Amino acid sequence: MEGVFKNNRNQEEKIISIESLSKFRGSQEGLKQTLVREAPEYFIDKGGAGSVYNLQGGLCLKIVSDRHNSENSDKYDLGNSLHEEAFLQRRASSVTHPGLTRVPLVYGIVDIQSLDAYGNERKGLIMEQLPAVNLANICYANKYPVPEGFDYDSFVSDLENFIELLHNSAQIAHGDLYLRNLMVDTSSSQPYLIDFGRSKDLIVCSKNQAGKYIDDDWKLFYEETEKFKKYLQIK
Numbered sequence: 001m002e003g004v005f006k007n008n009r010n011q012e013e014k015i016i017s018i019e020s021l022s023k024f025r026g027s028q029e030g031l032k033q034t035l036v037r038e039a040p041e042y043f044i045d046k047g048g049a050g051s052v053y054n055l056q057g058g059l060c061l062k063i064v065s066d067r068h069n070s071e072n073s074d075k076y077d078l079g080n081s082l083h084e085e086a087f088l089q090r091r092a093s094s095v096t097h098p099g100l101t102r103v104p105l106v107y108g109i110v111d112i113q114s115l116d117a118y119g120n121e122r123k124g125l126i127m128e129q130l131p132a133v134n135l136a137n138i139c140y141a142n143k144y145p146v147p148e149g150f151d152y153d154s155f156v157s158d159l160e161n162f163i164e165l166l167h168n169s170a171q172i173a174h175g176d177l178y179l180r181n182l183m184v185d186t187s188s189s190q191p192y193l194i195d196f197g198r199s200k201d202l203i204v205c206s207k208n209q210a211g212k213y214i215d216d217d218w219k220l221f222y223e224e225t226e227k228f229k230k231y232l233q234i235k
C-alpha cells in the first residue's frame with residue numbers, strides 16, 4: 001500500500017510501499033523476507049516497543065507491533081501510534097539548532113504485511129541510521145566504550161540547548177529522556193536524540209499540561225545524565 005496517512009490532527013504522513021523499498025535489499029522478495037522474519041543478520045538494537053534493523057543506503061527500520069487493539073491495552077500506556085511518532089520525529093528533526101544535536105531524519109512508514117506472534121499488525125518507521133550507540137548500552141550493558149574525545153559537559157549542554165528548542169520551537173516534549181534514548185556518535189561524539197514513541201505534541205495540550213510535560217522532561221534528563229556522569233567517574 002502506498003499513499004498518505006492522516007494523523008489525528010489531519011496532517012499527512014507518507015506511507016511507503018514495500019515495492020519501492022526493495023532497492024534497499026536488492027529484491028522485493030528479499031526485503032519482504034527481512035520484514036517477515038525480522039532477520040537477525042540486520043538487527044541493530046531493540047527497546048520495549050520496537051526492534052531496529054539495518055536497511056542499506058544509510059537507512060534503518062524500526063518495527064513496532066500495533067498493540068492498541070490487543071487485550072488489556074487500555075490498562076497500559078502504549079504511547080504513540082507509529083504514525084504519531086513519525087509525525088513528531090519529523091517535526092523534531094526540522095528544528096534549527098546551532099549546536100550539534102540531531103534527530104534521525106524520517107523517511108516514512110511501511111506497512112509490514114504480516115502479523116506478529118500475537119496476531120498484532122506490524123508497521124515500520126524508516127529513518128536515517130545513525131553511526132551511534134545509546135548511552136545505556138555504554139553505561140549499563142558495557143557493550144561499547146565511551147567514544148574517544150568524548151566530553152561530558154559539552155555533550156550534555158549541547159543536548160540541553162536542543163531540548164530547550166524542542167520544547168519552545170518545535171513544541172514537543174520528548175517524554176522518554178532515558179539514557180537508552182540518547183545516542184552518541186562513535187566518531188565525532190556528537191549527541192543524538194531518538195525515539196519519539198512517548199512524545200507529546202504541546203500544540204494540542206493545555207498550558208498547564210504542557211508545563212508539566214516540560215518539567216517532567218527536565219527532571220528525567222538531569223536524573224539520567226547524572227547517572228552517566230557517575231558511571232564516567234567510577235569507570
Ligand SMILES: Nc1ncnc2c1ncn2[C@@H]1O[C@H](COP(=O)(O)OP(=O)(O)OP(=O)(O)O)[C@@H](O)[C@H]1O
Pocket residue numbers: 044045046047048049050051052060062104127128129130131132133134176180181194195196197
Ligand atoms: N536511527 C537509529 N539509528 C541507529 N540506531 C537506532 C536508531 N533508532 C534506534 N536505534 C537503536 O535501537 C534502539 C531501540 O530503538 P527505540 O528507542 O526507538 O525503540 P523503543 O522500543 O521505542 O525504545 P524504548 O524502550 O525506549 O521505548 C535504540 O535504543 C538504539 O540503540
Ligand SMILES: [Mg+2]
Pocket residue numbers: 047048180181195
Ligand atoms: Mg527507546
